[in-house]
Amino acid sequence: MTWVSLPKYSEAYSNGVTDFIQNAFDNFATGSELRCPCKDCSNRFWFSEEDVYDHLVSNGLCPSFVNWVYEVSTPKFKKVDQEMDCDSGMVLGEDFDKMIRDESRVRNGMNDTAKRFYKLVEEGKQPLYPGCEQFTLLGFVVKLFLLKCTHGFTEGAFSGILKLIKEAFPDVNLPSSFKVAKNMIRELGLDYQKIHACPNDCMLYWGENLNLTKCKFCGVSIWKLPKNRTDAPVSPDLEEKKSKVPAKVLRYFPLKPRLQRLFMCKDYSKLMTWHALERTKDGKLRHPADAEGWKSMDANHPNFTADPRNIRLGLAADGINPYRSMNISHSTWTIILVNYNLPPWLIMKPENLILSTLVPGPVYPGNDLDVYMQPLIADLKELWEVGLQTYDAYADETFMLRSSLLWTISDFPGYAILSGWSTKGKLGCPNCHYCTSSLYLKHSRKVCYMNHRKFLPPDHKHRFDTRRFNGKVETDVCPPPLSGKDIEELLHGYENYFGKRDAKKRKRGADCLFKKKPIFFQLPYWRDNLIRHNLDVMHIEKNICDKIIGTLLNMGGKTKDHISARKDLQEMGIRKVLHPIKIGDSNRYEIRAATFDMMKKEKESFLHYS
Known part of the structure; x- marks a missing residue:
């Protein structure tokens, strides 16, 4: 395919785009629209045939999709479903078909999970109807799910569409209802768990608390109460007749099956070892594996480092407003895991980010976020201590997969929620901790953090500049940051009080400025991590730039x-x-x-x- 490298104004390039669009719309279009592979759209947005042509001629082709466009432009091209699984970040199109092609090659050495997965794949790749070459059963169901999510179909509408298609085409191999289709997707590991939570953020009805119906801390019911009802006791007969709706529901996407699925595709499995086998090691910082935090983990835990397939993760958390109108005060917190085993150009791709937890709103959880991270931390702890039997399609073998959490990523208020150290007030600097130099500005009505010159070398000229600074020579030295071991010693015996039930109890341990003992210290290796919390670049660049320019x-x-x-x-x-x-x-x-x-x-x- 030579037209991609030709000038965009040439006739040959225009003819190549025309041939590509004709073949792509015949095989990939949903209705009259296709995902545009230009540089600006990057296969994310749907457009009509004319719009896709204009984008490719004006913007050019995105380099990431050159191989895909080549396959589409090839005369012997066969249909490949290119849909995204929004739930897990895995591609259910080209990569999924690679799994199916690899499935016939690998049978020996697979564990029961892999065998069951490939059996489901074998059933899912059956033609939609006898002689159908365009759609498989699973590919068509995934397309329907994508339409449901995109256009907001209700479950009843989804089931009605399936019923109508089966009535019009009796030979179509489709599930009978939304529930059956959802079970088909769930069997492939694309499901999530609904975990009931106390509306006061005290606890989860999970683990040893699974069978409780009232919060053991504040006594609030697990169910929503009618508006005209108080907390007065109700007879059991009347209670059974009431329709029960959970007051608050956490949605957790299990981590272990998602990590297993990464190794079931041959190409993805190969990429999971890129950081160790293909990375350029010249001392320059190109990948998180070149950073001191990664190297510190390798030095402290050589058994974990011995297998390059073991996964290093980062945890990003922030609040979002799921409603289009910003006038509605609502904060839903998302926890997303970043897979650092991949090459740097793939790490932050949306399809490679793993959605882990959705904490419901409308009020943000604050320090109680640890309550909602319990299922994730339990999975991470098991992945470190026990491991997970996983089939590697590239190496054609089963191995024990382990995983570690390197650090968290958040904005500055999120830093306080994740670390437990308050980022407000006189000691609001997590790096200077108890040695923070602060001053309350009477007229500006805010706390200002002073004495920044103490971070300079002892002989730096600015330390002796009294005219441009505070009129004094800076003699203080840079305070040593608190290590994980220091924090663990400070918080030894500290008892957490979560929830909005009793503000006085949360002030216990006033001699310690931490608001809580972070749940991350349940991970055996967290105390040894060199860098535990990071600030995201976006907020730093934007806020500082705005203030300087202003x-x-x-x-x-x-x-x-x-x-x-x-x-x-x-x-x-x-x-x-x-x-x-x-x-x-x-x-x-x-x-x-x-x-x-x-x-x-x-x-x-x-x-x-x-």
């Missing part, structure tokens, strides 16, 4: 150089040239422009009102 351009509402800041400088007795000058007996102040202010030269001062 201050340099003196943008109203965004600048940090305002009248309150100038009064705080006067209160501190530093940078006298920037102090505000009061005009007469009024409340008006005149302030001189700072040297960093990019204002017009003829304007040397502004008048502000206090």
